Amino acid sequence: MRSPLPRRLGWYLLFGTGAALMLFPFLWSVASSFEPAGSVLDKPRLIPRHPSLDGYRTFLSALPFWRLLANSMGLALCSTVLQLVTSSMAAYAFARLEFPGRRVIFGIYLATMMMPLQVLVVPLFVEMKQFDLVDTYAAVLAPTIASAFGVFLLRQAIVAVPRELDEAAVMDGAGHLRIFATVILPLIRPALATFAVFAFMASWNSFLWPLVIIRSPEFMTLPLGLSNLHGQYTTEWNVVMAGTVLSVLPIILLYLAAQKYVVQSTALTGLK
Amino acid sequence: MRGLRKAGVVAVFLLPSAVPLLLFIIVPMVSSAWISLHEWNLISPMKWVGLRNYADLARDGDSRAALLHTLEYLVGYLPLVYVGGLSIALGLNRVMPGRNLLRGVYFLPVVTSWVVVALVWKWLLNPSSGLVNDLLGRIGVPGPGWWTDPAWAMPSVILASAWKDLGYVMVILLAGLQSIPAEYHEAARIDGAGAWQRFTQITFPLLTPSTYFVVIISLINGFQVFDQVFVMTGGGPAGSSQVLVERIYDQTFRYGQVGSASALSWVLFVVILGVTLVQGRLQRRWVTYA
Numbered sequence: 001m002r003s004p005l006p007r008r009l010g011w012y013l014l015f016g017t018g019a020a021l022m023l024f025p026f027l028w029s030v031a032s033s034f035e036p037a038g039s040v041l042d043k044p045r046l047i048p049r050h051p052s053l054d055g056y057r058t059f060l061s062a063l064p065f066w067r068l069l070a071n072s073m074g075l076a077l078c079s080t081v082l083q084l085v086t087s088s089m090a091a092y093a094f095a096r097l098e099f100p101g102r103r104v105i106f107g108i109y110l111a112t113m114m115m116p117l118q119v120l121v122v123p124l125f126v127e128m129k130q131f132d133l134v135d136t137y138a139a140v141l142a143p144t145i146a147s148a149f150g151v152f153l154l155r156q157a158i159v160a161v162p163r164e165l166d167e168a169a170v171m172d173g174a175g176h177l178r179i180f181a182t183v184i185l186p187l188i189r190p191a192l193a194t195f196a197v198f199a200f201m202a203s204w205n206s207f208l209w210p211l212v213i214i215r216s217p218e219f220m221t222l223p224l225g226l227s228n229l230h231g232q233y234t235t236e237w238n239v240v241m242a243g244t245v246l247s248v249l250p251i252i253l254l255y256l257a258a259q260k261y262v263v264q265s266t267a268l269t270g271l272k
Numbered sequence: 273m274r275g276l277r278k279a280g281v282v283a284v285f286l287l288p289s290a291v292p293l294l295l296f297i298i299v300p301m302v303s304s305a306w307i308s309l310h311e312w313n314l315i316s317p318m319k320w321v322g323l324r325n326y327a328d329l330a331r332d333g334d335s336r337a338a339l340l341h342t343l344e345y346l347v348g349y350l351p352l353v354y355v356g357g358l359s360i361a362l363g364l365n366r367v368m369p370g371r372n373l374l375r376g377v378y379f380l381p382v383v384t385s386w387v388v389v390a391l392v393w394k395w396l397l398n399p400s401s402g403l404v405n406d407l408l409g410r411i412g413v414p415g416p417g418w419w420t421d422p423a424w425a426m427p428s429v430i431l432a433s434a435w436k437d438l439g440y441v442m443v444i445l446l447a448g449l450q451s452i453p454a455e456y457h458e459a460a461r462i463d464g465a466g467a468w469q470r471f472t473q474i475t476f477p478l479l480t481p482s483t484y485f486v487v488i489i490s491l492i493n494g495f496q497v498f499d500q501v502f503v504m505t506g507g508g509p510a511g512s513s514q515v516l517v518e519r520i521y522d523q524t525f526r527y528g529q530v531g532s533a534s535a536l537s538w539v540l541f542v543v544i545l546g547v548t549l550v551q552g553r554l555q556r557r558w559v560t561y562a
Binding site for chain 2: 008011012014015016018019022023025026028029032043044085086087089090092093097099105108109112114115116118119120121122123124125126127129142143145146147148151175176177180201204205207208211212222223224226227230237240241243244247248251252255259262263266267
């Protein structure tokens, strides 16, 4: 059933305007980033009257941008791969292996999901200090090596795989590691992709933990670098906006490339 | 021998996640409880004070204010993001060309980091040369001082946060809407129910599981709000927007009161746990499962 034309036009007008409002802050930051230095107290316009690259130049000289980008990207990739490996293995154990205490241990895993990192920041910092890991990549990665949530999500996926498939492999003399790698993993690829998107975004956007544990500029992630930059260039908004534009670009490109998976991941996991 | 081998297999699969979870969640949790019973500044030896940190928290005006600001954030943020997200989800839950593009646009802020969102909004809401006050000025409304004004600092944070999370709420509610069987609507239409009636009698009741989910996640995340406040206002002006996690951060790294920060962490954890449990009980009264 198609609705009448005026109603359809109204729909486009309403939700198109809404979408424009969602996009506008991004456009505005792009526009402001091209304002010349020292013009910030004048009212910026959507099309700058004297477009200039001052903001970008200052930004790139104030921050080791490429280094920060590589840090953010590298840490996000490492943490995603680590979580995929550790979570899928544990998920296999809880779904397929029989061992005493399985339920209790799974219960403890789930309980750790209740403990937000925000609450653990102080003791984690103290622990890293004892391990002498403050201001290292390892410390940033440490709390993201394993994820109880990932175990939970992937276990659901493995439970849904028919057991006959593993049994056929057992007949062929395959051990658990082989069944896991050659039978189970290929079959739960959609769940792995969903979780990978989630883990990557969580690491890419994380702020509080890197803020607490990182001191040196060369180990900083993009959000941390930007926040610091804002502290130095409080009134030079063209510089700050150039920074936001450059640091938001990679994730937007990634999002456009994998949009279906990203939105699906949110709908399925309920997390962002 | 076989038992031993089996235990070995279990260990191989479980240890890669069990060891990090133990080291980086369970141990810190226990040590946080331990630290909260001490006076400590990270450097000099810990001094046992029993439950005094907790007793002091009850009397500490700054921590109470931080709790109040966190609640203020939740009260402003939750209705805004829910009603907004629901309206968009309802609108986009129909077959129209371009629908996926629109969804993609509404979702864009969700993938953007909080720091970027906070900076962009801080600039939009700049009291003297920001766009929002410029537009308000053109229609003759004097714009407020936004994040420079104690009364407007928290509303500024709420506005930016709701803008960022709208798309997230939309996606969750859209998934809920799509699970409502179309026959229900058709049957109601045949019985002569209007659009509003169909919404209140069918859509909304059957959407309550998704609503419950959005509310729980928003409450859990909302109590831990930090990034956007830290970047937009730094808790100011004059502490007027300081939230719980920021207070914990300040107490640890600015004032060296690690014991009392740990006590506050535990209070926060208990509050989150309590809200989740209470909601879990209450949901039976208002959540309809089809």
